[in-house]
Amino acid sequence: QQQVKQSPQSLIVQKGGIPIINCAYENTAFDYFPWYQQFPGKGPALLIAIRPDVSEKKEGRFTISFNKSAKQFSLHIMDSQPGDSATYFCAASNPGGSYIPTFGRGTSLIVHP
Amino acid sequence: ETGVTQSPTHLIKTRGQQVTLRCSSQSGHNTVSWYQQALGQGPQFIFQYYREEENGRGNFPPRFSGLQFPNYSSELNVNALELDDSALYLCASSHLAGERETQYFGPGTRLLVL
Numbered sequence: 546q547q548q549v550k551q552s553p554q555s556l557i558v559q560k561g562g563i564p565i566i567n568c569a570y571e572n573t574a575f576d577y578f579p580w581y582q583q584f585p586g587k588g589p590a591l592l593i594a595i596r597p598d599v600s601e602k603k604e605g606r607f608t609i610s611f612n613k614s615a616k617q618f619s620l621h622i623m624d625s626q627p628g629d630s631a632t633y634f635c636a637a638s639n640p641g642g643s644y645i646p647t648f649g650r651g652t653s654l655i656v657h658p
Numbered sequence: 659e660t661g662v663t664q665s666p667t668h669l670i671k672t673r674g675q676q677v678t679l680r681c682s683s684q685s686g687h688n689t690v691s692w693y694q695q696a697l698g699q700g701p702q703f704i705f706q707y708y709r710e711e712e713n714g715r716g717n718f719p720p721r722f723s724g725l726q727f728p729n730y731s732s733e734l735n736v737n738a739l740e741l742d743d744s745a746l747y748l749c750a751s752s753h754l755a756g757e758r759e760t761q762y763f764g765p766g767t768r769l770l771v772l
Contacts, residue, residue: 588763648700
């Protein structure tokens with residue numbers, strides 16, 4: 546059972562474009578929604594995260610939009626750059642003493658110069 | 659670069675063999691989590707160790723086992739390897755088991771089972 550569904554699987558944009566990656570979750574107990582960025586040969590790195598008490602969070606060129614009633618959240622990358630080309634994973638986790646994120650399947654983003 | 663290191667970087671094994679993967683956590687971190695990332699998929703949680711004790715386990719069979727040592731480094735052991743075990747194995751360390759923002763991943767060990 547896939548608890549976090551991510552789309553699209555791949556995305557190609559031109560430099561300066563605004564790629565949008567979407568995720569949907571099923572478990573209403575999730576209380577933390579991070580996005581990770583993974584470059585080839587590297588492990589995932591936390592990019593930005595949101596909690597369900599806010600609808601939007603911005604950090605630099607990265608914005609998370611969160612819709613609690615629809616159980617959906619999305620990542621927007623403003624003014625995308627070729628260096629943003631990577632695989633992006635959304636994730637979600639329950640509250641509790643152990644941080645155990647459930648990851649989406651990932652989106653491969655290519656930003657053309 | 660994170661301070662989490664993993665060895666080896668690549669490994670080829672045959673079906674039925676056993677494998678041991680190693681992870682050195684970032685300095686000051688006492689929690690290590692292991693993940694399996696199949697090709698084209700997101701990481702899947704295998705288990706977590708906190709201060710040398712297993713602190714949570716995902717949906718993986720008992721042939722996946724682990725250890726954490728007094729210096730908080732960790733091993734992942736997989737017995738009776740199957741073809742589907744081919745994947746990137748990631749470890750992540752954090753200062754506390756529930757810590758979210760400062761869980762850092764290593765670069766992974768890519769395992770190929772033939």
